[in-house]
Amino acid sequence: MNKDLNMKVNVLPVLTYNFLRLNDSTILASDIRIDSFESPKLNVVPAGVTVESSVDFEKAGEVFRAYKERIQVTTGVPGDPNGDTSYRDKDQVLRTGMGIDVDEFMTEVSAKADIYTVDEGVKVSEPLVLHYDLKDGDGNVSAQVIHAKKNSEITLIMDYNSDKDASGFLGISTRILAEEGAKVNIVKSQLLGNGFLHFDDMGGACFEKGAINVIAVELGAYKAWNGCYINLSEKEADFNSNIAYLSRDDHELDINYVADHRGKKTNALMQFKGVLMGEAKKTLRFTIDFKNGSSGSAGDEQEDTLLLSDNVVNRTMPVILCQEEDVDGRHGATIGQLGEDLLFYMQTRGIDEEEAKRIMIKARLESVARMIPDPELMQKVIYFIQGIV
């Protein structure tokens, strides 16, 4: 199948000045070859986990539809105060970071989802690993649904890789439901070739004391879009994310993360560590949204970006929305090049500027890479980073 893409994605939860062109992003591409609609299969399915393969994307949404009232996907109407855009995604069975255009695309191309269900109380000790080994010219569109029942725990690692000069297309949708006390760890490593176009959309809902943790390392592809929308719908739900990215040459990276606090005493932490080189362009939107009823909640969004070339474009929108009195919302950003004091310190220890830069890039990216719970993949990511720097 060859497909033209024209999708509006990563729409900010509330709009701002149009002149900044930050309110959303467009995926525009023509004649994209897609030859696979399936996720990689597991060699071994652990006890307590059921995998339902190749379910129609739309039908896989039944998992969330069954909990419609608790997930509360529908909010807002056009014209809501402050340019609220939630009405746009009101028909999504589960809101995702990139939004409804991805769902519609998945349905249109008849993408298939694999549904991983973890039985109540089952804690899967070994991570499940999906290897996307893509070759030059490959096109894959696939989806996953992870349904962790009460007090269960699962770790899913998704490893996207190809030769470094390979071209192709990879479109992913990952939707997660963490029931009461359940914990879902998602690890994504993106080491795609320099000619890849890539999008990776995530959405999740956490019930009482449920938790979703995301670790992601974004290092490849010439154009990449990431979205993640986590609905902390019940009390003491938790969302923790650690993202490292490196964008270089003329690559473009566009990210939209949202923590939607609805339950009481919910927590979200979003940490981004990035490096921009060459003529790379990066846009990061991240939002903490304290809805009515989320009293006692805390949200923290942090960004640390190292700019290593004078031709990079670094755009950031750190949004905090708040309709609740008893909350603690924080944002912090540090953006710039290596400080002169730090370089001087390094030089006094015999480390020249180039070496100091290499050390700092590695330190930044590897701090997240080392969180990858699969030693082999972790080493692969670290080698990839070393190869670049």
Next chain:
Amino acid sequence: MSENKQVVNEIDHSMYDFKDVENEQDFYRLKEGLSKETVLKVSEEKNDPDWMRDFRLKCLDIYNEIKMPDWGPSIEGLDMDRISSYVRHKSDMKGKWEDVPEDIKNTFERLGIPQAERESLAGVGAQYDSELVYHNVKDEVAAQGVIYTDLESALRSEYADMIKEHFMKLVPPTDHKFAALHGAVWSGGSFVYVPKGVKVEIPLQSYFRLNAAGAGQFEHTLIIVDEGADLHFIEGCSAPKYNVANLHAGCVELFVGKNARLRYSTIENWSKNMYNLNTKRAVVEENGIMEWVSGSFGSHTSYLYPMTILKGDNSKMEFTGITFAGKGQNLDTGAKVVHQGKKTSSVISTKSISKDGGIGTYRSSVVIQNSAKKAKASVSCDSLMLDSISRADTIPAMDIRTNDADVGHEAKIGRISDEAVFYLMSRGISEEDAKAMIVSGFANPVSKELPLEYAVEMNNLIKLEMSGH
């Protein structure tokens, strides 16, 4: 918070909410709505030069083409067909206070303007509805060559070319719909020129009063601070409350020369039926300094983001703002800055308080262009929620296009800390007083930037009356 909490009262607007009985025969009022005829009529009233009349008509075309903003607070309640663009008293502008018509004089007396002029200002302009009714500058300031006059007079003076060169060049009518509207029907406002090297020791002030119901005020303020000069300009605004919407779409253009400094302070207290869609912009040349102090307390709906273009190398900007959104208010405020010159620096520091269902939004943009090597930008915005029916949003944006820049950003949203209240109470201070102290302390970074008498006015405005239950 417990049920037994203190009450932080909303801002007391009653001191501004008196209506003067306007005798209809004393006032000239254009019929409501906006059309080519309306614009031509305003132009005729102002005795515009030809270029200005043509400019107004061009702006009307642009207004009709540009869509309403799709971001920010709703302005659906604003119906231009029910807004009169021009209302004026039939008397002319006066240079002596005693010559100002009695009814208007009473209004400004009650607002304390003449007293302030006597005690602490170098000059005063007072606008009532669409026209300036009084303009005066102290002799010693005029002797320094400082021009402080209404814009219409300046358009017919030796400064006409200077105005033509600068008018709506910084805020072009294509900027947004209400900038175009302003260009079409602007009336009143001040022109200030501070010559090279002149330092005006005490502030100038313009006060804008919109007394008519269902009317718009579209004053234009144009300030040019020449090389090495220094000025503090204060702007105050108020209006009585009516049940119909009023509109304020003013425009402020500030030109800060090489090594010059301009401080622009605003205490905005429009009534709660006001749509405040104001545009303010400054361009700063080499080593120049632009300082904004902005207090937003009134209005039903506000869109207000003073913008600074740091064009010259080493130019600097500081923005200190506070917004208090109470019942029925949706105040969308913040600042914008564009760094163009080398070693430019900007510091934005804002405080926002939301109460009784009020919506306070901090919105900003920091743009660092590739040319702005060694630029530094720092943004800090704190929001305080005083209850759970209100809303406080923080929507900042950063666009950085050089690696040779240093940008920091911090935002916090929260409530009055229980620990801080407990600490103060453990020192013998009552809960009510403790909370009042904390809220006053929260607002303090802004009030300390104002001249004493305006800080007092701001504190009066906030009137954080505490009472226990």
